[in-house]
Amino acid sequence: DTGVSQDPRHKITKRGQNVTFRCDPISEHNRLYWYRQTLGQGPEFLTYFQNEAQLEKSRLLSDRFSAERPKGSFSTLEIQRTEQGDSAMYLCASSLTARETQYFGPGTRLLVL
Amino acid sequence: AQSVSQHNHHVILSEAASLELGCNYSYGGTVNLFWYVQYPGQHLQLLLKYFSGDPLVKGIKGFEAEFIKSKFSFNLRKPSVQWSDTAEYFCAVNLNTNAGKSTFGDGTTLTVKP
Numbered sequence: 685d686t687g688v689s690q691d692p693r694h695k696i697t698k699r700g701q702n703v704t705f706r707c708d709p710i711s712e713h714n715r716l717y718w719y720r721q722t723l724g725q726g727p728e729f730l731t732y733f734q735n736e737a738q739l740e741k742s743r744l745l746s747d748r749f750s751a752e753r754p755k756g757s758f759s760t761l762e763i764q765r766t767e768q769g770d771s772a773m774y775l776c777a778s779s780l781t782a783r784e785t786q787y788f789g790p791g792t793r794l795l796v797l
Numbered sequence: 798a799q800s801v802s803q804h805n806h807h808v809i810l811s812e813a814a815s816l817e818l819g820c821n822y823s824y825g826g827t828v829n830l831f832w833y834v835q836y837p838g839q840h841l842q843l844l845l846k847y848f849s850g851d852p853l854v855k856g857i858k859g860f861e862a863e864f865i866k867s868k869f870s871f872n873l874r875k876p877s878v879q880w881s882d883t884a885e886y887f888c889a890v891n892l893n894t895n896a897g898k899s900t901f902g903d904g905t906t907l908t909v910k911p
Contacts, residue, residue: 687840715897726801726887726901727841740898775841782897783829783848788841 688789709778799824803902820888
C-alpha cells in the first residue's frame with residue numbers, strides 16, 4: 685500500500701499521560717498536514733510541514749502539542765498531559781505541493797479517559 | 798478567517814434520485830475549492846476540485862460541482878444516486894496561497910435507500 689499510513693489506529697489513554705502518533709506520507713510528498721476531527725465536525729487544520737520545516741501552527745495547537753518531521757519523511761504528533769478534550773480523530777495528509785491533491789491517512793482515534 | 802458552511806447535515810434519498818449538496822464559504826479573495834467523500838470505514842478521498850477555469854467541475858463517480866463566485870458557493874451534484882454513494886461528504890476551501898491548508902465544512906451524511 686503506497687498511501688498515507690498512520691500508527692496507531694486507535695489509542696486509549698488516561699488523562700495526564702503523553703501520547704505520540706506517527707504519520708508516514710506518500711513517498712516524495714513534500715507537504716504534510718495534521719488535522720483534528722471531532723464527532724459531527726469536519727477536519728480542523730493543526731499544522732503543516734514543507735519537508736522538515738514546520739511552517740504554520742493553528743491556535744488550536746496548544747503548547748501541550750508538538751509535531752516534528754525529521755528529515756522530511758515521517759512525522760510525529762505528540763500530546764503531553766492529555767486532557768479529555770483531546771479525544772478526537774487525528775488525521776494526516778500529504779501532497780506533492782501546496783496546489784496538489786491532499787491524500788489522507790486513516791487517522792488515529794484518541795480516547796482520553 | 799475563512800469558514801465553510803454545509804447546509805444539510807443529513808440527506809436521505811432513494812436510488813436514482815438527484816442529489817445536490819450545498820456549500821458556501823466566507824472569503825472574498827481567490828480560493829481553491831474541494832469536495833471530499835468518506836465512505837464507511839474508509840479514508841477521506843477527493844471527489845473533485847476547482848482551482849481556476851471552467852466553473853463547472855467534473856469529478857469521479859459521476860459527481861460534478863459548480864463554482865458560483867457571486868454566491869460564494871460550490872454545490873455538489875449528481876443526477877442519479879446509487880446505494881454505493883452512501884457516505885459523508887465534506888466541502889473544503891483553501892486560500893490560493895502557498896499554504897495549502899484547508900478549512901472544512903462539518904459534512905453532510907448521505908444515505909441512499911436501495
